[in-house]
Amino acid sequence: MNKKHNLFPYIRRIAFSNSLDTCITLFILLAVFLLSTITIKWLLFGADWAVVIQNYPLYAFGLFPADQRWRPALWLLLLISLTIITLVGPRWRWLRKLLPITWIGVIPLGIVLLSGGLGLLPVASRYWGGVTLTIFLTTCSSLLAFPLGIILAIGRQSDLPLIKFFSSIYIEALRAVPLIAILFFGQLLIPLFFPIGVEINRVIRAVLAFTLFVSAYVAEDIRGGFQSIPKSQEEAAKALGLSKLQITQFVILPQALIIALPALTNQAIGLLQNTSLMAILGLVELLGISRSILANPLFIGRYMEVYVWLAGIYWLICTVMALLASHLEQKVTIEKLTIKN
Amino acid sequence: MTSVIRTRKLVKTFSKGLRALDEISMEVKKKEVLVVMGPSGSGKSTLIRTFNGLETFDSGELEIVGIPLHSDHNERNVREIRKRVGMVFQQFNLFPHLSILENITLAPIKVQKQNRIEAEEHAMSLLSQMGIITQARKYPSQLSGGEQQRVAIARALALKPELLLFDEPTSALDPERVGEVLDAIRSLAEKGMTMVVVTHEVGFAKEVADKVLFMDSGKVIETSTPEVFFTNAKHERSRKFLNQIGE
Numbered sequence A: 001m002n003k004k005h006n007l008f009p010y011i012r013r014i015a016f017s018n019s020l021d022t023c024i025t026l027f028i029l030l031a032v033f034l035l036s037t038i039t040i041k042w043l044l045f046g047a048d049w050a051v052v053i054q055n056y057p058l059y060a061f062g063l064f065p066a067d068q069r070w071r072p073a074l075w076l077l078l079l080i081s082l083t084i085i086t087l088v089g090p091r092w093r094w095l096r097k098l099l100p101i102t103w104i105g106v107i108p109l110g111i112v113l114l115s116g117g118l119g120l121l122p123v124a125s126r127y128w129g130g131v132t133l134t135i136f137l138t139t140c141s142s143l144l145a146f147p148l149g150i151i152l153a154i155g156r157q158s159d160l161p162l163i164k165f166f167s168s169i170y171i172e173a174l175r176a177v178p179l180i181a182i183l184f185f186g187q188l189l190i191p192l193f194f195p196i197g198v199e200i201n202r203v204i205r206a207v208l209a210f211t212l213f214v215s216a217y218v219a220e221d222i223r224g225g226f227q228s229i230p231k232s233q234e235e236a237a238k239a240l241g242l243s244k245l246q247i248t249q250f251v252i253l254p255q256a257l258i259i260a261l262p263a264l265t266n267q268a269i270g271l272l273q274n275t276s277l278m279a280i281l282g283l284v285e286l287l288g289i290s291r292s293i294l295a296n297p298l299f300i301g302r303y304m305e306v307y308v309w310l311a312g313i314y315w316l317i318c319t320v321m322a323l324l325a326s327h328l329e330q331k332v333t334i335e336k337l338t339i340k341n
Numbered sequence B: 001m002t003s004v005i006r007t008r009k010l011v012k013t014f015s016k017g018l019r020a021l022d023e024i025s026m027e028v029k030k031k032e033v034l035v036v037m038g039p040s041g042s043g044k045s046t047l048i049r050t051f052n053g054l055e056t057f058d059s060g061e062l063e064i065v066g067i068p069l070h071s072d073h074n075e076r077n078v079r080e081i082r083k084r085v086g087m088v089f090q091q092f093n094l095f096p097h098l099s100i101l102e103n104i105t106l107a108p109i110k111v112q113k114q115n116r117i118e119a120e121e122h123a124m125s126l127l128s129q130m131g132i133i134t135q136a137r138k139y140p141s142q143l144s145g146g147e148q149q150r151v152a153i154a155r156a157l158a159l160k161p162e163l164l165l166f167d168e169p170t171s172a173l174d175p176e177r178v179g180e181v182l183d184a185i186r187s188l189a190e191k192g193m194t195m196v197v198v199t200h201e202v203g204f205a206k207e208v209a210d211k212v213l214f215m216d217s218g219k220v221i222e223t224s225t226p227e228v229f230f231t232n233a234k235h236e237r238s239r240k241f242l243n244q245i246g247e
């Protein structure tokens, strides 16, 4: 069905070929029509969007002090620019070399900008929230889980039995525990391991819990990549006199990462959605802040509006992530990895 | 003349008790080209892979470019040998995520610690020697099989090896691409490169080989000059083999 004049016969063939087909088609059309008119009518006339419009800053920054909102905004802006620069892939070698360091710097910069210090007004972590917190949790956990996952994946392939054993135990244990349990562990148990009086920021504890969880899955994705690389690659590298470490670093790992890339970007998108679990544990990230807005007597009963809006934001962020991911995949894969070996 | 490869009673047994190498004693001298022939499963690949430590062996003596290698497979010696011995595989085994230039410069930069500019200049001269200088910025999957194999030869040459090993370098190629790769190997022979080539290309062997080594069931059946081997082989089994491949 690639020519236009084939369209009508095609539709007739797939949707109206006999009377039963015709009935089903008409029924579906009617249902779709009714549903969409009801939805559109509600969106335009039924809903009261004040609960969204009056609370934009809350959705964006949570309870962050109004005169300090430029700080999370600046961090988000830097993050977006860095993402774009990375995806465009600069031509200059010096800039490409700088990128990994800059990405590592994203976490401390975010912590300083959000929590203050170094001349900035201190802001306690309970005031961090909204999209900012959702993205902070996702970004920091992904950035930490990625190298940890690589190390675990390499550990699992190691010739040293002890390293292999502990990597496997770690991966299997974390994959056997539900995420919510690990998050509870992070919020309730981690503090017990520290002396009384030392308080670790709740957000940082959440980041650590997510990192522990996601790294196990990242490790498995990368191991899948390792296994799909033919043995002949390692032999060719050995024959050139490369050391074990060099073979992993320059030959095996880069290819494994390219192969694992779609799975890894899925992990990131899944992680973003999973950060909403923190609402149960009292963080006011996107879902949490929405729930506290709903608790405000001014907006009582406006569930539909808030949750539709919330779904829209999650959908938007996830879609952008998915688009960026597929762009990255194409860029990395196209000519390089049609493995002929 | 100094010998580049010397083995004495080399034995290699795979798990099932089958001797892939059965007391192999042989020698390759400097600037010599040795062609290894033999039926499938006779141990040709196993033999040349022991020459750069890709296979271990059970007993016997092996000395490559003056470095002794024992059945304990000393890691230091193995790496020293690999730095001085190049290998070209049947399936090319280029690194698909690296450009042609990066494939060739990887080992010089990482193993020999050459600086990038110097390594790239050398790589470009090798590519022009192989007649594929225009492909330097492409990736392996964008090249034809013959071109890929010539890149693999350039990659092996980049470490300025004293010995080159070829395991059926033309067996995975389309027939019309075989010539260009054999030409490249021939020109290396003319420059005096010491080489061991496993191949079924009789024409090539007649023209380029100084000696032909014929193997069967892990044993060296005979080692002769190509004139003798192809017209008047000493051994019954060699003659039978030549008959089978149509000579």
Ligand SMILES: Nc1ncnc2c1ncn2[C@@H]1O[C@H](COP(=O)(O)OP(=O)(O)OP(=O)(O)O)[C@@H](O)[C@H]1O
Pocket (backbone or CB within 6 Å): B014, B015, B018, B020, B038, B039, B040, B041, B042, B043, B044, B045, B046, B047
């Ligand atoms: N990794 C291995 N494990 C067990 N047996 C092996 C292994 N590699 C090779 N062999 C066996 O050793 C013998 C020699 O194999 P080798 O690959 O050296 O033969 P070849 O002469 O190169 O054959 P071909 O012409 O098919 O490449 C064969 O019987 C083979 O089955």
Ligand SMILES: [Mg+2]
Pocket (backbone or CB within 6 Å): B044, B045, B046, B167
């Ligand atoms: Mg073979």
